Amino acid sequence: MYCLLCSLSDCLGFFCSVPMCSTHDLLTPLHFQELLKPLRKMRCVIVYIVDLFDFHGSFLYSIPRIVGDNPVLVIANKIDLFPKDIKFSRVQHWIKQECRNRGLHDITAGQVHLVSCKTGFGVSEVLRRAYQSAEDRGCDIYVIGAANAGKSTFINHLLKVSCCLLCANVLCAATTFLW
Numbered sequence: 001m002y003c004l005l006c007s008l009s010d011c012l013g014f015f016c017s018v019p020m021c022s023t024h025d026l027l028t029p030l031h032f033q034e035l036l037k038p039l040r041k042m043r044c045v046i047v048y049i050v051d052l053f054d055f056h057g058s059f060l061y062s063i064p065r066i067v068g069d070n071p072v073l074v075i076a077n078k079i080d081l082f083p084k085d086i087k088f089s090r091v092q093h094w095i096k097q098e099c100r101n102r103g104l105h106d107i108t109a110g111q112v113h114l115v116s117c118k119t120g121f122g123v124s125e126v127l128r129r130a131y132q133s134a135e136d137r138g139c140d141i142y143v144i145g146a147a148n149a150g151k152s153t154f155i156n157h158l159l160k161v162s163c164c165l166l167c168a169n170v171l172c173a174a175t176t177f178l179w
Ligand SMILES: Nc1nc2c(ncn2[C@@H]2O[C@H](COP(=O)(O)OP(=O)(O)O)[C@@H](O)[C@H]2O)c(=O)[nH]1
Pocket: 077, 078, 079, 080, 081, 115, 116, 117, 118, 119, 145, 146, 147, 148, 149, 150, 151, 152, 153, 154
């Protein structure tokens, strides 16, 4: 792997000293792989986030081994960075094919969601599908993805929506009070 900073520093004639990954015990790729190992044996629904703007860079090549036989919903995130007239079905088809080529053989275009976790575009549909699948299987949902794919933004959006729903319920309860 070759980082952007390395390629720039090559051109500019200085040495890039940014390490490709941390050497801290809790931040090594091996540690993360160990953390994810139990997932393949668990009954769960996987929401797998990839960065659409850096699809191959953010694709986890170990994903087929991580998910096992569990159902996977693919979130192709950061669609807001693409032109507005982009043809969704073609992008979905391309992602489906790329996922299949990388070992997620059962992925269908319907399991690929073009989303912007930043603006919230497409998030409610993917949530509805994930909740439904988790309810049917009676299991939890796990959100996984490479660094910078958008996991935190997705979960923050989720929390914001949940808070709004909670407020809406309180408001509804308040307005339907008899006194
Ligand atoms: N344009 C755009 N940027 C996003 C989106 N989702 C996340 N980001 C940005 O991508 C970067 C990494 O996001 P983050 O949620 O921290 O990724 P994580 O490492 O997977 O938790 C941050 O700068 C986010 O603001 C999105 O839908 N659109």
